Structure formats: structure tokens, C-alpha cells
Amino acid sequence: MRKKIYNVLLLFADSLAINVAFVLAFLLRFDSNFMNGAQSVNYFNVYVQNILTFTLIKLIVFYFFGMYNSLWKYASIEELMQIVATSFVSTAATLSYTVIMQHHLPRSIYILTFMLDIILIGGIRFSYRAARRIRNNGVGSNKNFKRVMIIGAGQAGAMVIQELKNHEELNSIPIAVIDDDDSKAGKKINGIPVLGDRYHIRKMAERKKIDEIIIAIPSSSRKEIKEIFEECSKTKCKLKMVPGIYELIDGQVSIKKIRDVDIEDILGREPVKVDLEEISGYIQNKTVVVTGGGGSIGSELSRQIATFNPKKLLILDIYENNAYDIQNELLRNYPELNLEVLIASVRDRKRIEEIFLNYKPNVVFHAAAHKHVPLMEASPQEAIKNNVFGTLNVAECADTYGVEKFVLISTDKAVNPTNVMGATKRITEMIVQSISRKSKTEFVAVRFGNVLGSNGSVIPLFRNQIAKGGPVTVTHADITRFFMTIPEAAQLVIQAGAMAKGGEIFVLDMGEPVKIIELAENLMRLSGFEPYVDIDIEITGLRPGEKLYEELLMDEEGLQETRHAKIFIGQPIFMDYKVLMTEINRLREIVMGDGEDIKDYIEHMVPTYTRTS
CATH class of the missing domain: 3.40.50.720 (NAD(P)-binding Rossmann-like Domain)
Known part of the structure; x- marks a missing residue:
């Protein structure tokens, strides 16, 4: 209703402005005494006789040029150009009408009315914005601004x-x-x-x-x-x-x-460039499985895989809530995506075989894993069941059912591990490297550091502590970690999969390590708090299995560049598959409870593992 009233008032003001422009044009053309000259009077009579027609023609042009649809309170150079164009066309339409009807007026009248229309019609509209500006400047001193x-x-x-x-x-x-x-x-x-x-x-x-x-x-x-x-x-x-x-x-x-x-903006890491053609070549029209597909990395992998038009995307996860969330998101954003969510545990060999038999996947991204260092340190048998035996189940099924590519998501904690979680991830790397030597499937591992904002990472913990007023807890003043964003990690994982030939451990360029205490300080500042003044930082001491710094490469692995600036290859360290299976079977017996210390045997299997407890 308010808009209709506004447009009616604007229509009335335009009608008045149109005719004021004509009168002013006559005054400028014939001087103020134009009513005393016979010729000028005749011309003015032509205008008077056609006053309604001239007004109507111009208003119709104004309407079709959207002069009553623009938000003039936001008027800018674009609206000014609109006024100029509208005034020109409306004047040309008036001229055309007078020529057709043989109602001649001096050419100077048309030129003058064109210029005056711009001034008057534009003045009406821009005066509204000027009034708002004056009013805004008046309230600018308000303390609420x-x-x-x-x-x-x-x-x-x-x-x-x-x-x-x-x-x-x-x-x-x-x-x-x-x-x-x-x-x-x-x-x-x-x-x-x-x-x-x-x-x-x-x-x-x-x-x-x-x-x-x-x-x-x-x-x-x-x-x-x-x-x-x-x-x-x-x-x-x-x-x-x-x-x-x-x-x-x-x-x-x-x-x-x-x-x-956000914290991602101040890490100094540039956006990743990927070879879209190379990636689409192994994902497009293929059946792709993402294990742990509801987790931080798995869900982002699923989002990005969806953009490459897979024949079918299978999200496999044991935790139904996360799987449900990513399912709804993908179906909303990619309505044409052939998506299926499978609730299953990678520990369940029979269930995994059933899935591979029924769906015959072409590509597997294996992201399912236990990853919380302190929790796995307290429950090493669970880390082994999920990370080692779960990976073995998926990898052997990939080999048996002819999967083309198998990409394992690994971690920098697998390098010279000081905790059970890192050691189990190193064993999973050994599994894919050894099985690749006897399989037609291209098995690779991709190793990277911490991912910003992932479940259980330090960022959500700090944000939660800041929201509660602190203190923010850091385990050591000198502790450092490598970080990358979730989308960056997922993109590089997919790119590495395209480069795979079998047996490689791809190492992602994580940039410079970040001091955790500086990360905490920056998060406080981003939240509007001053570190140590508004919120304190408390040093709690290193947790069991925790390192001061992480490594991305073992000494013996070396490093080889790839055609992608942020992806490198560690030299393969192969282990005989049969020997490895013998050791894994022995590990299975220990986990089932024969009395031997689990960590002792992990130390035997992973020579670079150093126990801290």
C-alpha cells in the first residue's frame, strides 16, 4: 500500500515536472515575453492543445523504462544513466508524435525539454536520497551507530x-x-x-x-x-x-x-588449484564409495565428488546422524545426484563384502578411522579394530572386487609415531603399500596434518572455551601443528587420487607449522577479546602420546615432486604382504585378549613408533 501511494505521488510529480520543463523551454527559447509574439504564441498553443498527449507519452515511456520500479533511496550513477536514457527516448517519442500529427515545434524546444527533463525528473528522485543522507548524517552521532x-x-x-x-x-x-x-x-x-x-x-x-x-x-x-x-x-x-x-x-x-x-583467512594459505579434467577422468560416470562419509573429511570429499558427476555416490558411515545430515545437504544442492547412504561399520567384513558385491564400486576413498589421540591411547584395542582391521577389510574387498583406485586418508601422526593412533595409521599405510604390489587396484595413501574445524580439532575446542569466557587451554607453550582447511585437504586428496599409479604415499604441502598458542590468541582477537586481559590461556601439559611438533616425512622416505605444487610423493617402503598379514593376524590374537601387551607388539610392527606410556 505504501509503495502504491509513493508511485502515485511520483507520477503526479513527474507530470508536473514534464510540463514545467516545457514552460521553461519556451521561456528560454523566446525570453520571458514570448506571449507577446505571434509566432511564439502559435507554438505555445500547439503545446497547450497537446498537453495531455505529451504528458501521457512521456509517462508511458517512463513506465516502460522502469522509472517507477527503482529504489531511488539507493540511486547512483546507474540510475542517473537510466534517467538520461528515459528522457532522451521520451523526447524522441514526443517529437515523432508532433511530426506525424503535423504539430510542429522548434527543434530547440525538444533539446531544451530533454535537458530540463534530466534536471527535473532526476532532481525529484535524487532529492529523496539527499534528504535521507542529511537525516543519516544527523543521526550519525548516535552512540548506537x-x-x-x-x-x-x-x-x-x-x-x-x-x-x-x-x-x-x-x-x-x-x-x-x-x-x-x-x-x-x-x-x-x-x-x-x-x-x-x-x-x-x-x-x-x-x-x-x-x-x-x-x-x-x-x-x-x-x-x-x-x-x-x-x-x-x-x-x-x-x-x-x-x-x-x-x-x-x-x-x-x-x-x-x-x-x-575467520581463522582460515589468516593462515596465509592460498586457494588450491586442481586439474579438473584429470579429476573428472577417474570420477565422472564412476561408482564412488566414501567410507566415513559423514565425518569432516569424508563429508567434504562427498561434496566435491558430487560436482564431478559420478554414476553413483555411496556414503558409508556407522554414525547415522552425520550420514543423514550430509545426505540431506547433497540431495538439496545436487538434486540429480545418484546418492545412497549405507549405514555400516568397516569392522564388519561380511557387510563390507556384501556392499562391494552389490554395488561394484570403481573408486574408494577410505576416510573411516578413529583419530582422537588421547582416547585411542586409553583404548588401543579399539584403534586397532577400526583403523587396522577396518582398513584391511575395505582394502581386501577393493582388491577382490576389482576397484580401480583406492585412496587411504592418512595423517602426519603416522610419521615416527608417539601414540597408538599414529602407529595404527602407519600400519594402514603399510597395508595399502604391500597390497598394491599384488593387486590390479591402484592403492595409495594421502598424508596430511590437522584440518581446521574438523570434528575434535583444536579450533572448535578453543571457540567453545572462548564462548564460555575461558580459560583457553594449550598443552604446551611451544607446541606446533600443520594446518589446512577442510576443502583444501579434500581437493588435494582427490587430485592425488588422479595421480596414483599404485603404492605411493602422497604428502601434502602443509605450509609452515603454526604455534598453537598463537592460534589461540588470534581466535580470541577474532572473537573481540584481548588475550591475557579478557581471557587467559592456561598451559596444561602434554597429553599421553602427544608430540611437540609433527613431521610429514620419515627420514628414509625421501621426497619426490609431482606436477602439482602442493603434492609430493614419499619414496615407497614396501613390506612383503604375507609377512605383514602374519603380523596382523598375531595382532588380532593379542587384541582378542591373549595377555600380551598391545603397545609392545605395535612397537615391533612399527619400528619408528616410540612409546610414551
Whole structure:
């Protein structure tokens, strides 16, 4: 109802403006005494006789050009160009009508009415925005309004300023812009001054009483974002950012796309580039199984596999809730996907054989595993049952039923392990390496470090502790870990599968190790807290089986480059399959309870394993 009233008023105002433009055009063409000249009076009478027709023609053109559909409170250069085009076409339509009807007017009248239409019709619309701007400036001093600093004086920064000015419901006003380009210093962008480079962030935030900082440099690298974050973290401002160009599909910045800076943004890791053609060659039109498909890595593998049009995607998991969640997500996002969820345990050999017999998969991604180090240290038999015997079940079925590729998800904890979980993952690597020598299936393992935000990782733990007001617990002040994002890990796993020839252990480039205590501090800052002031950090001591730092490669493995910059191959260390099976069968007897110490036998099987308890 309000919109209809607004359009009626706008229609009335346009009708008035159209005729004011004609009158002013006559005044400008014939001077103020044009009513005293015979010729000028005749021309003016033509206008008077056709006043309704002229008005109606122009209003119809205005309507078809969308002049009553635009949100003029957000009027910008695009709307100005719309007004110019509409005025030109409406004037041309009026001219065409007078020529057809032989109602001649001087050409200068048409030129003048065209220009006056732009001024008057545009003035009506832009005056609404100007009034809102004046009103907004009046309430800008309201303490409820956030004072915002924008990092980046480029196109994205300009669009952010425009969006903030247009959306008063956000209670945010742009105050200052920061940009490293010296040529922009002292200038204004959409009326907001550029006050220096990144090293002025802290000083200007204090001087201008900034509440929030928005990083608006979508083309910047992750390394640059990390450096800017380090400067912003010296302030107490809330930090947000415009997503990277690779996230902005349409290249447009809007308030809805501005998001909080996340820990992934400040790791300094660049987005992964994968060979889509190579990947689609072994997944497209193939039946693919993802074990542990409801877990953090398994679910992300499933999401990305879905984009390559598999013939059928099978998600296998023992935990029904996670499997149900990823099933609903995939069916919602990929309605054409041939998807089936199978509730099953990799420990159940009969069930696994039944699945392989019925579905005859072409590709297997084996992500099912127990991975919590302290829990597995306390229950080593469960780690062995799931990680070792479960992997053996799936691997042998893959060999028996002619699977083309088998990709094992491994971990950096398998290298010189100091815990049961890492040792069991090393045994799984030994399984796929040994079985590959006798099988037509291409068996490979992919080894990487911690994944940000995965179930049981340190990030959710820290966030939960921060939400409760702390303290945040870190096991050691010097402890470091390798990190990558879940999508990055899944993409590289799939890419490594495309490179597989059999028996390799692919090692992913994890970048530089991250100090856990610094990670905790950055998470506090991202949450708006100052470490050791608002929330304390408590050192609790290393847990059983925990290392100060992780390794990605054993000394004897060496390292070989691949055609992908972030994927390397460790030199294969093969073990005779029959010998390994003999040792695994003995391990099975121990797990079933013959009295021998499980960890002692793991130490025998994995010479690089060092017990800590």
C-alpha cells in the first residue's frame, strides 16, 4: 500500500515536472515575453492543445523504462544513466508524435525539454536520497551507530561505503579509508577520506573512535590478509571482510557477502588449484564409495565428488546422524545426484563384502578411522579394530572386487609415531603399500596434518572455551601443528587420487607449522577479546602420546615432486604382504585378549613408533 501511494505521488510529480520543463523551454527559447509574439504564441498553443498527449507519452515511456520500479533511496550513477536514457527516448517519442500529427515545434524546444527533463525528473528522485543522507548524517552521532573503517580504496571499498550508506538499518557509518597506495592518501572515496596506509590502522582507529574494520580487498592474497590482520589485531575493533575474488562468483560486493574474518583467512594459505579434467577422468560416470562419509573429511570429499558427476555416490558411515545430515545437504544442492547412504561399520567384513558385491564400486576413498589421540591411547584395542582391521577389510574387498583406485586418508601422526593412533595409521599405510604390489587396484595413501574445524580439532575446542569466557587451554607453550582447511585437504586428496599409479604415499604441502598458542590468541582477537586481559590461556601439559611438533616425512622416505605444487610423493617402503598379514593376524590374537601387551607388539610392527606410556 505504501509503495502504491509513493508511485502515485511520483507520477503526479513527474507530470508536473514534464510540463514545467516545457514552460521553461519556451521561456528560454523566446525570453520571458514570448506571449507577446505571434509566432511564439502559435507554438505555445500547439503545446497547450497537446498537453495531455505529451504528458501521457512521456509517462508511458517512463513506465516502460522502469522509472517507477527503482529504489531511488539507493540511486547512483546507474540510475542517473537510466534517467538520461528515459528522457532522451521520451523526447524522441514526443517529437515523432508532433511530426506525424503535423504539430510542429522548434527543434530547440525538444533539446531544451530533454535537458530540463534530466534536471527535473532526476532532481525529484535524487532529492529523496539527499534528504535521507542529511537525516543519516544527523543521526550519525548516535552512540548506537558503529563507526567503520574500510581497508582498501579500490572498487570493492567504494562499493562497501556505498552499501553502508544505503542501508541505514545496519547502524553503521563509514568514517575512514586505509590504503597502501600513496597516491590515494588525502583524497576521498565516496566522500570518505583516505587517511593512510596499513601502518596507520591502529592510530586512526583510536583517533576516529572506530568500532569495526572491514577489509575490502577481494583480490588480495591470503598472505596479505594475514599481514593486515596483524595490524588490525592491535586495535580492539571488530573485524570483517569482503570475500576473496574466488568466492565472489558475480564479482559484486554486497552487505550480505561481507562476513567475519575467520581463522582460515589468516593462515596465509592460498586457494588450491586442481586439474579438473584429470579429476573428472577417474570420477565422472564412476561408482564412488566414501567410507566415513559423514565425518569432516569424508563429508567434504562427498561434496566435491558430487560436482564431478559420478554414476553413483555411496556414503558409508556407522554414525547415522552425520550420514543423514550430509545426505540431506547433497540431495538439496545436487538434486540429480545418484546418492545412497549405507549405514555400516568397516569392522564388519561380511557387510563390507556384501556392499562391494552389490554395488561394484570403481573408486574408494577410505576416510573411516578413529583419530582422537588421547582416547585411542586409553583404548588401543579399539584403534586397532577400526583403523587396522577396518582398513584391511575395505582394502581386501577393493582388491577382490576389482576397484580401480583406492585412496587411504592418512595423517602426519603416522610419521615416527608417539601414540597408538599414529602407529595404527602407519600400519594402514603399510597395508595399502604391500597390497598394491599384488593387486590390479591402484592403492595409495594421502598424508596430511590437522584440518581446521574438523570434528575434535583444536579450533572448535578453543571457540567453545572462548564462548564460555575461558580459560583457553594449550598443552604446551611451544607446541606446533600443520594446518589446512577442510576443502583444501579434500581437493588435494582427490587430485592425488588422479595421480596414483599404485603404492605411493602422497604428502601434502602443509605450509609452515603454526604455534598453537598463537592460534589461540588470534581466535580470541577474532572473537573481540584481548588475550591475557579478557581471557587467559592456561598451559596444561602434554597429553599421553602427544608430540611437540609433527613431521610429514620419515627420514628414509625421501621426497619426490609431482606436477602439482602442493603434492609430493614419499619414496615407497614396501613390506612383503604375507609377512605383514602374519603380523596382523598375531595382532588380532593379542587384541582378542591373549595377555600380551598391545603397545609392545605395535612397537615391533612399527619400528619408528616410540612409546610414551
